[in-house]
Amino acid sequence: MITPPSAEARREAGERLGALAVPAGALGRLGELGVWLAACQGQVPPAAPSNVRLAVFAGDHGVATHGVSAYPAAVTGAMLGVVAQGRSGVDALARAHGVHVRLVDVGVDHESGHALHVRRGSGAIHLEDALTHAETLQALEVGAAVAREEIAAGADLLLSGDLGIGNTTPAAALVAAGLGVPAEQVVGRGTGVDDAGLARKTAVVEQALQRAGARADDPVDCLTALGSADLAAAAGYVREAARAGVPVLLDGLMAVACALTAERLEPGVAAWCAAGHRSTEPGQSLALEKLGLEPLLDLGLRLGEGSGAVAAVPLVRAAAALLGEVALLAEVLPPDA
Amino acid sequence: MITPPSAEARREAGERLGALAVPAGALGRLGELGVWLAACQGQVPPAAPSNVRLAVFAGDHGVATHGVSAYPAAVTGAMLGVVAQGRSGVDALARAHGVHVRLVDVGVDHESGHALHVRRGSGAIHLEDALTHAETLQALEVGAAVAREEIAAGADLLLSGDLGIGNTTPAAALVAAGLGVPAEQVVGRGTGVDDAGLARKTAVVEQALQRAGARADDPVDCLTALGSADLAAAAGYVREAARAGVPVLLDGLMAVACALTAERLEPGVAAWCAAGHRSTEPGQSLALEKLGLEPLLDLGLRLGEGSGAVAAVPLVRAAAALLGEVALLAEVLPPDA
Numbered sequence: 038m039i040t041p042p043s044a045e046a047r048r049e050a051g052e053r054l055g056a057l058a059v060p061a062g063a064l065g066r067l068g069e070l071g072v073w074l075a076a077c078q079g080q081v082p083p084a085a086p087s088n089v090r091l092a093v094f095a096g097d098h099g100v101a102t103h104g105v106s107a108y109p110a111a112v113t114g115a116m117l118g119v120v121a122q123g124r125s126g127v128d129a130l131a132r133a134h135g136v137h138v139r140l141v142d143v144g145v146d147h148e149s150g151h152a153l154h155v156r157r158g159s160g161a162i163h164l165e166d167a168l169t170h171a172e173t174l175q176a177l178e179v180g181a182a183v184a185r186e187e188i189a190a191g192a193d194l195l196l197s198g199d200l201g202i203g204n205t206t207p208a209a210a211l212v213a214a215g216l217g218v219p220a221e222q223v224v225g226r227g228t229g230v231d232d233a234g235l236a237r238k239t240a241v242v243e244q245a246l247q248r249a250g251a252r253a254d255d256p257v258d259c260l261t262a263l264g265s266a267d268l269a270a271a272a273g274y275v276r277e278a279a280r281a282g283v284p285v286l287l288d289g290l291m292a293v294a295c296a297l298t299a300e301r302l303e304p305g306v307a308a309w310c311a312a313g314h315r316s317t318e319p320g321q322s323l324a325l326e327k328l329g330l331e332p333l334l335d336l337g338l339r340l341g342e343g344s345g346a347v348a349a350v351p352l353v354r355a356a357a358a359l360l361g362e363v364a365l366l367a368e369v370l371p372p373d374a
Numbered sequence: 375m376i377t378p379p380s381a382e383a384r385r386e387a388g389e390r391l392g393a394l395a396v397p398a399g400a401l402g403r404l405g406e407l408g409v410w411l412a413a414c415q416g417q418v419p420p421a422a423p424s425n426v427r428l429a430v431f432a433g434d435h436g437v438a439t440h441g442v443s444a445y446p447a448a449v450t451g452a453m454l455g456v457v458a459q460g461r462s463g464v465d466a467l468a469r470a471h472g473v474h475v476r477l478v479d480v481g482v483d484h485e486s487g488h489a490l491h492v493r494r495g496s497g498a499i500h501l502e503d504a505l506t507h508a509e510t511l512q513a514l515e516v517g518a519a520v521a522r523e524e525i526a527a528g529a530d531l532l533l534s535g536d537l538g539i540g541n542t543t544p545a546a547a548l549v550a551a552g553l554g555v556p557a558e559q560v561v562g563r564g565t566g567v568d569d570a571g572l573a574r575k576t577a578v579v580e581q582a583l584q585r586a587g588a589r590a591d592d593p594v595d596c597l598t599a600l601g602s603a604d605l606a607a608a609a610g611y612v613r614e615a616a617r618a619g620v621p622v623l624l625d626g627l628m629a630v631a632c633a634l635t636a637e638r639l640e641p642g643v644a645a646w647c648a649a650g651h652r653s654t655e656p657g658q659s660l661a662l663e664k665l666g667l668e669p670l671l672d673l674g675l676r677l678g679e680g681s682g683a684v685a686a687v688p689l690v691r692a693a694a695a696l697l698g699e700v701a702l703l704a705e706v707l708p709p710d711a
Contacts, residue, residue: 058456059463060444060565065674067685085470107397115706119395124701126396133422133695134688228397336670336689337402348404351471351688352673358470364461369452 039279039305042076050075053082053360058369064359066333067352071360073311074353077284078193082361085354086194086284090137090187091343092274093120093127093198094180094291096144096267099161101203105238107229110158113145113202120200120342127198127342134350136196138343141183143176144266145201153179159265162207163244166262173261173269177302180273188281194353195278196313197271198343199291202228205318208294210242210263212320214253215297216327220246223320225290228339256301264298271295276302279309286353287330288346289316289338297324311353314338314345376616376642379413387412390419390697395706401696403670404689408697410648411690414621415530419698422691423531423621427474427524428680429611430457430464430535431517431628433481433604436498438540442575444566447495450482450539457537457679464535464679471687473533475680478520480513481603482538490516496602499544500581503599510598510606514639517610525618531690532615533650534608535680536628539565542655545631547579547600549657551590552634553664557583560657562627565676593638601635608632613639616646623690624667625683626653634661648690651675651682 050072054064062068074083095117101110119125120140123132131138142149146158155176159167168176187195199208205227213223220242226235246253249262260269268291275292276299278285287293287310299306307328315322315335325332333349387409391401399405411420432454438447456462457477460469468475479486483495492513496504505513524532536545542564550560557579563572583590586599597606605628612629613636615622624630624647636643644665652659652672662669670686 057463058453058461059677062674063565063676064463065676067673067675116395119701119706122701124395124699124705126401126696126700129695129699130692132699133692228400333673335672336404337399338404339400339402340396348689348692352685355467355470355685358466359463362461362466362469363463364456364459368461369456 039303041305041308043079046079046081047072047076049081050360056365056367058364058366067356067359070311070353070356074284074357075360077309083357085357088191089194089196089350090139090190090192091131091196091198091347092139092141092183092187093200093342094267094271095140095142095200096265097146097158097201098203098207098265099158100163100206100241103161103241104234105206105230105241106203106227107234108202110202113200114147116200117142117145125342126340127344127347130344130347134347136347136350141270143179143270155179155266162210162263163241163248167207167265168261168269170261172266173257176266176269177273180270181277184274184277184281188283192283195283195285196288196343196346197274197292197295198288199267199271199341201267204265204267205290206238206241207263207265207268208291209320210245211259211268211294211298212324213242213246214249214259214263215301216323218323223323225318225320256298260298268295272298272302275299276306279306285310286346286349287312288314288343289341290318290321292346293321293324297328300328313349376640378642378645380416383416383418384409384413386418387697393702393704395701395703404693404696407648407690408693411621411694412697414646420694422694425528426531426533426687427476427527427529428468428533428535428684429476429478429520429524430537430679431604431608432477432479432537433602434483434495434538435540435544435602436495437500437543437578440498440578441571442543442567442578443540443564444571445539447539450537451484453537454479454482462679463677464681464684467681467684471684473684473687478607480516480607492516492603499547499600500578500585504544504602505598505606507598509603510594513603513606514610517607518614521611521614521618525620529620532620532622533625533680533683534611534629534632535625536604536608536678538604541602541604542627543575543578544600544602544605545628546657547582548596548605548631548635549661550579550583551586551596551600552638553660555660560660562655562657593635597635605632609635609639612636613643616643622647623683623686624649625651625680626678627655627658629683630658630661634665637665650686
């Protein structure tokens, strides 16, 4: 069980929010966000996050060769290069908003040689396990190590992103397993698969859930059977952030599926999370509802890579500024009031 | 008729959007926003707005003493001081997002002595005209002069905000008159009026519309009969920005009611506008629909002062960054592809 954010700071921040020289509730979602941030930081008012760090977990997925994606698996490697060159969507957003980007190749299908690379691609989950049990534990630890390194670098807000053709399929499977709902409730069009592709993708997730059977009840077995190296790493990352008491801003389906899985691994993770952007993937909304989170933005972004979380970073800073800088009613009222 | 944004730049920006190395439509609302910005600037890719300037138009309203607001009229003067000291909600947001704030006291009920001050408060619109015809023309020119000054100071994106107890009542009346709809469709709770207050407010707007009669068909007469000095100035401001070819990011009910009125004064204003934040006031959504605009944010903010527009400024910058910095598919594909 993870230590929750400070109840005392949450109470004090709520009182401060109510004492600001604004109409009751006038800060809307930014008021709630400021209170959450204060609770996470254990201080009122909260500081605006100034060292925001994103880890993009990349990997290939065996299902990508089974017609579940609008793009061929080879695009993963190409996109890896685009992100590394700073030319991807999330790179542009991160520069605009002062967010540090780190690319973590956990499971792309190539010879990496890097210590954080767990394996070349993950298994096609409808036919075989994504990982071995040992690889799952290794990937969870890779994510935790990345979180620790980013925190050591001064991170006061952590984001996770995803990169890898086919990754919405295992992510949807993790959500279905975590919530106990059938495949058709969680499967979406990903980067833009057509109706036939959507049907194939749904069948793949359903077959994977049947193959996993009761193993889906255990979150580690769930990652082994239905996940991937990159998703297990992202789950380990968000769990470690929560353990260390560093708030996390979630992105789309992959980040939220991993937060849901991390919450199953160790209850209390979700309290350290806020949601940046509403995904067009139905599984994200279902998982967010379970976690008690409501996204800040709904802009129809489908870029992946953590872009929806990065786009929401200015709102977190705005929330801190409002709670910290707006005058108190007591300061504004005339002395005899 | 105002010269529209560049159709050529819009076309070219749309082509660039379609050529980016991202799935089709993956930039969502930020893609559309980038194309709009490019059309306004007449260049592809567009530059991220770096000199964003907000003018907050302040005024008192005769209706405020007739039970339409949750707050007494004296709060306008107090809030003027809070904004001037940089301690208001919009000040905090503007500092967080690098937006310049200018407070323009057009019609607060006090001796001002400033050349831009048109009158002490505006008339209670259900009983009398808000302004004389001459005052309406003067206030429109005040707003235009402010826009010219802000543009001369280098503004590449203009925002307008509002300050003044009771101002949602004349703004709702302007929307009702502009759209030809009854009072109950446009009146909301403003800063938080109760059911009885909402009924009084609706009755005031209905009475004002009946009093104005056919004068509501003319936008200048409409401002004279149903508006206020500060709202007329805000309408003049957005019209002048559009005339000068400077894009405008709209805030809540007041800004949108004034943009609607400006569009009636001179068609073509709306093409230079984007909408920052969905107001809880029903009149804002109706007017936006008429103008063909859809807000970027929906955070439940009810701060006024232009805060919803300021909160959306990072999204405009993000849109420019995405359209300008993301790799083109042709750059990413291998040479033989």
